[in-house]
Amino acid sequence: MPADPEPTDAEVWRRAVDGDGEGFGVLFDRHSRAVYNHCFRRVGDWSAAEELTSVVFLEAWRRRAQVRLDGDSALPWLLGVAANVTRNRNRALRRQRAALARIPVHPDACDHADAVAERLDAERAMAGLLRLVRRLSRDDQDVLALCAGDGLSYAQAALALGVPVGTVRSRLSRARSRLRDLARAEPRALLSGERAMALNPAEEEL
Known part of the structure; x- marks a missing residue:
C-alpha cells in the first residue's frame, strides 16, 4: 500500500x-x-x-x-x-x-584580538565578500542573496520581496554587474568569499 x-x-x-x-x-x-x-x-x-x-x-x-x-x-x-x-x-x-x-578605551582593558582571530575560517573568508556585497544597495543585496545565494527563481524572489518579476531581473543584473566591478578592484576579497561559499554552511548544526 x-x-x-x-x-x-x-x-x-x-x-x-x-x-x-x-x-x-x-x-x-x-x-x-x-x-x-x-x-x-x-x-x-x-x-x-x-x-x-x-x-x-x-x-x-x-x-x-x-x-x-x-x-x-x-x-x-x-x-x-x-x-x-x-x-x-x-x-x-x-x-x-x-x-x-x-x-574611550581604558588602557587596562582586555585585548580579545587573539580570541577573535580564532573564529571559524568560514566567517573570516565570508567577511571579504560581505565587504563588497554591502557596498551594493539594500535592494540589490536582497535580490542577490535570494537568487544567487538561495537559488530562488525570479518569481519566488519577487514573492519574497513583494515586487514584480521584472524588478527582480533588473536588480539582479545590476547587482551582478556592480559586484563584478568591485571584485576587479578588490580580487582578494572575492576569492576569500568564494572559499567561504564553498564551505557549505548547511553542514553546521543549528
Whole structure:
C-alpha cells in the first residue's frame, strides 16, 4: 500500500493557523536549513545566523494567521522575512559599533584580538565578500542573496520581496554587474568569499 503523500506547506500552514505546533515543526524541519544559510550569507557569523533563524520562525509563528501563502511553498515568504531581520540586525550593529567607537578605551582593558582571530575560517573568508556585497544597495543585496545565494527563481524572489518579476531581473543584473566591478578592484576579497561559499554552511548544526 503506497504511503500517504507528504502534506504541502500550504496544508501544514493551515494546521499551524489552527494552533498545531507539531505541524509548524514540519515547516521548521523543511526550511530551517535554507533560512539559516541565507542568514549566514548575509551576516557571515554562525552564531548570529542561528539566532536570526530563530527570529524568522518566531515571527512566522506570530504572524501565521495573517499570512496567505502564494503557492504551496512557504520558503519564499520565510526568506523574505529573513532578508528583513538580517537587514535590521546589520543596521543595529552599525549603530552599536558607532556608539562604542565614541567610548574611550581604558588602557587596562582586555585585548580579545587573539580570541577573535580564532573564529571559524568560514566567517573570516565570508567577511571579504560581505565587504563588497554591502557596498551594493539594500535592494540589490536582497535580490542577490535570494537568487544567487538561495537559488530562488525570479518569481519566488519577487514573492519574497513583494515586487514584480521584472524588478527582480533588473536588480539582479545590476547587482551582478556592480559586484563584478568591485571584485576587479578588490580580487582578494572575492576569492576569500568564494572559499567561504564553498564551505557549505548547511553542514553546521543549528
